[in-house]
Amino acid sequence: MGSQVKAICKCGYNKEVLIGGGRLNFKTVECFPCYCENCHDMVQGNLKADKLICPSCGSSKISSYNNKHLIGKKGNQIVEQSFNNVLTDGFYKCPKCEEMNLQFFQGGILWD
Numbered sequence: 001m002g003s004q005v006k007a008i009c010k011c012g013y014n015k016e017v018l019i020g021g022g023r024l025n026f027k028t029v030e031c032f033p034c035y036c037e038n039c040h041d042m043v044q045g046n047l048k049a050d051k052l053i054c055p056s057c058g059s060s061k062i063s064s065y066n067n068k069h070l071i072g073k074k075g076n077q078i079v080e081q082s083f084n085n086v087l088t089d090g091f092y093k094c095p096k097c098e099e100m101n102l103q104f105f106q107g108g109i110l111w112d
């Protein structure tokens with residue numbers, strides 16, 4: 001089953017993205033947060049697709065958030081995991097302010 005994470009940056013950016021896939025489509029669908037250079041936004045990519053493209057603009061200039069250049073500082077705790085792709089409680093690159101101030105939280109956690 002898929003789960004949801006919340007990405008929050010100090011600049012005010014926040015986004016909810018699904019992770020993983022369903023039981024029936026896990027062979028073809030694996031959702032994971034990705035950074036789209038074209039949209040300057042976090043998008044939900046499918047890591048199992050033949051070609052990783054942005055679902056909003058169709059650009060292939062996207063990289064998943066387990067890519068080293070999007071990780072500022074790796075955390076010690078795993079926030080969410082899909083197969084061998086993990087999101088930690090470390091700091092990631094924000095698509096809006098482009099600072100390494102973005103953090104992932106488990107979906108459903110209230111934030112004020």
Ligand SMILES: [Zn+2]
Pocket residue numbers: 036037038039040043054055056057058059
């Ligand atoms: Zn895009």
Ligand SMILES: [Zn+2]
Pocket residue numbers: 009010011012013094095096097098099101
């Ligand atoms: Zn930001």
